[in-house]
Amino acid sequence: MKRTRTPLLLVAGLALLGFAPRDEAWASSHREAPFVTRHPKIDGTDFYMFRSYEPGRPEYVTLVACYLPLQDGYGGPNFFALDPDALYEIHIDNNGDAREDLTFQFRFTSTVKDLALDIGPPGATQRVSVPLLNLGPIAPGNSAALNVEESYTLTLVRGDRRTGTREMLARPGGQTVFPKPVDNIGNKSIADYAGYAATFVHAFTIPGCPLPGRVFVGQRKDPFVVNLGETFDLVNNNPLGPEDGRADDLADKNVTALCLELPISCLVPGADPVIGGWTTASLRQARVLNPAPTSDGSGKGPSVEGGAFVQQSRLGSPLINEVIIGLKDKDRFNASEPKDDAQFLTYVTHPTLPAIIEVLFGVRAPTLFPRADLVQAFLTGVPGLNQPAGVTGAEILRLNTSLAPRPKGSQERLAVLRGDTAGFPNGRRPGDDVVDIELRVAMGVLLAAADAPDGQLAYTDGALCSDALFNAAFPYLTTPIPGSPNQD
Amino acid sequence: MRTLLLLASLALLPLAGCNSGGGGLQGQSVDYTAFVTALLADTADDADPVPINDVPFLLPIPENPTAFDAVLR
Numbered sequence: 001m002k003r004t005r006t007p008l009l010l011v012a013g014l015a016l017l018g019f020a021p022r023d024e025a026w027a028s029s030h031r032e033a034p035f036v037t038r039h040p041k042i043d044g045t046d047f048y049m050f051r052s053y054e055p056g057r058p059e060y061v062t063l064v065a066c067y068l069p070l071q072d073g074y075g076g077p078n079f080f081a082l083d084p085d086a087l088y089e090i091h092i093d094n095n096g097d098a099r100e101d102l103t104f105q106f107r108f109t110s111t112v113k114d115l116a117l118d119i120g121p122p123g124a125t126q127r128v129s130v131p132l133l134n135l136g137p138i139a140p141g142n143s144a145a146l147n148v149e150e151s152y153t154l155t156l157v158r159g160d161r162r163t164g165t166r167e168m169l170a171r172p173g174g175q176t177v178f179p180k181p182v183d184n185i186g187n188k189s190i191a192d193y194a195g196y197a198a199t200f201v202h203a204f205t206i207p208g209c210p211l212p213g214r215v216f217v218g219q220r221k222d223p224f225v226v227n228l229g230e231t232f233d234l235v236n237n238n239p240l241g242p243e244d245g246r247a248d249d250l251a252d253k254n255v256t257a258l259c260l261e262l263p264i265s266c267l268v269p270g271a272d273p274v275i276g277g278w279t280t281a282s283l284r285q286a287r288v289l290n291p292a293p294t295s296d297g298s299g300k301g302p303s304v305e306g307g308a309f310v311q312q313s314r315l316g317s318p319l320i321n322e323v324i325i326g327l328k329d330k331d332r333f334n335a336s337e338p339k340d341d342a343q344f345l346t347y348v349t350h351p352t353l354p355a356i357i358e359v360l361f362g363v364r365a366p367t368l369f370p371r372a373d374l375v376q377a378f379l380t381g382v383p384g385l386n387q388p389a390g391v392t393g394a395e396i397l398r399l400n401t402s403l404a405p406r407p408k409g410s411q412e413r414l415a416v417l418r419g420d421t422a423g424f425p426n427g428r429r430p431g432d433d434v435v436d437i438e439l440r441v442a443m444g445v446l447l448a449a450a451d452a453p454d455g456q457l458a459y460t461d462g463a464l465c466s467d468a469l470f471n472a473a474f475p476y477l478t479t480p481i482p483g484s485p486n487q488d
Numbered sequence: 489m490r491t492l493l494l495l496a497s498l499a500l501l502p503l504a505g506c507n508s509g510g511g512g513l514q515g516q517s518v519d520y521t522a523f524v525t526a527l528l529a530d531t532a533d534d535a536d537p538v539p540i541n542d543v544p545f546l547l548p549i550p551e552n553p554t555a556f557d558a559v560l561r
Contacts, residue, residue, distance in 0.1 A: 087533075162533070162534045162535070162536065163534055166533075166534075284527075284531070285527055285537050285538065286524050286527035286528055288524060288528065304528055305528070305531075306524075306527045306528030306529060306530055306531055307527030307528070307530055307531075307535070307537070307538070308530070308532075308535035308536050308537040308538070309533070309535075309537075310537045
């Protein structure tokens with residue numbers, strides 16, 4: 001990326017981009033807002049959008065939305081099913097107006113099979129339900145021993161996410177129910193988890209689109225890499241130390257990933273190749289807890305939900321709500337829509353993170369305000385790279401789909417900062433080291449030395465992320481950490 | 489549209505302490521049980537949430553032993 005030297009024209013043009021200076025942010029997003037910590041199943045943690053770099057898939061874009069953070073593999077006996085009362089969505093804006101044009105909606109169902117055993121002496125046995133998620137080994141194509149089957153439907157909404165035209169998507173055989181793999185219980189229950197999970201990559205047809213898409217929803221090793229504990233302990237490590245000198249605190253954690261592979265030709269309607277993407281999760285407005293839940297169908301379950309879906313989680317670019325948006329506004333940001341992001345603009349134009357790093361470590365924060373470089377990186381896209389024509393500024397991950405992908409092994413972890421325009425902030429690949437990238441951008445790597453005297457230092461959280469950590473094919477994220485590693 | 493229908497249905501409910509005038513629920517005291525009951529009855533996917541910032545809710549008698557039954561019925 002070329003250095004951006006005081007882009008005054010951009011500053012002056014903020015109003016033209018749809019911003020009225022007030023308040024804004026920066027988000028990988030594990031437990032980033034107070035209210036969403038009460039609802040971990042709908043806590044969006046990371047969002048990725050990139051040209052598919054699996055060999056033979058150049059005409060596709062991959063989108064990955066991760067939910068349910070900090071899963072320990074051993075978190076049984078119920079493990080980490082998604083919320084059957086929630087609405088999970090991936091949105092695409094394909095004309096730069098900060099409003100969704102295409103929305104892919106995921107709705108989940110958990111079906112309890114109620115496996116039971118005959119208990120008691122011969123002739124006087126009683127049939128008793130078992131307490132476990134499985135009652136024997138599970139193998140690719142054989143889930144008979146599984147006590148709970150999780151599945152989902154996939155709906156495409158064109159236009160407004162609530163009032164637009166809705167089409168339920170189907171697999172090539174016409175099935176509209178998509179099975180989801182159970183979590184990685186352990187090696188005794190699922191000896192070949194990678195092979196088992198691979199059978200849950202489903203093709204689906206998109207009405208009006210000549211090419212099929214692919215979808216996978218399931219547990220994955222958490223793709224985010226960060227020195228998490230030290231970062232939130234007043235950055236309790238040297239941000240100018242070795243780039244690989246600290247542990248990735250998420251190395252032993254899993255998440256649940258909603259992964260889509262979609263044909264570019266069906267996402268881009270015109271000549272502008274730039275698309276924007278983000279993910280949201282919503283709950284119904286009312287929930288009444290049942291003091292006497294039933295399990296035999298005679299009454300209601302532990303809760304009854306109703307009313308419209310109310311958005312509780314929102315995620316586009318990494319680390320926005322986490323380290324840019326002020327604490328008091330984090331819940332409000334999660335409930336907001338990109339078209340209304342002018343209300344958060346000040347958080348981007350006048351960020352607090354550089355000032356905090358200056359106080360903690362004595363390095364000099366940028367002195368140029370408003371931070372038009374951050375507005376480009378996080379809100380409008382960068383001109384000539386990923387800014388759509390007539391853009392409305394909004395916290396959306398933006399991808400220029402005309403730029404060729406780089407295969408695994410040749411991706412620069414600092415992406416655009418190292419001349420690799422196929423990565424962040426032009427979309428985001430799993431191997432992009434967004435913590436280091438955003439630290440450097442926040443401290444002024446894109447600014448002139450007069451405006452950011454310490455802007456060229458190699459800021460890092462010390463936890464190294466690269467494409468070596470990920471697979472070379474859809475869904476790219478790797479096999480989750482098993483709950484039980486024993487092999488005997 | 490569904491939000492309007494919900495608001496209209498709430499307007500027909502016996503709301504204790506209703507104020508006069510105004511559109512939607514803003515400024516009107518609303519019986520919380522009636523409000524939740526109306527919400528639970530609406531599970532459409534295309535509805536808009538009901539704004540509640542300026543709605544004073546009237547809560548039923550504390551420790552009402554039939555409150556759950558009333559809502560869940």
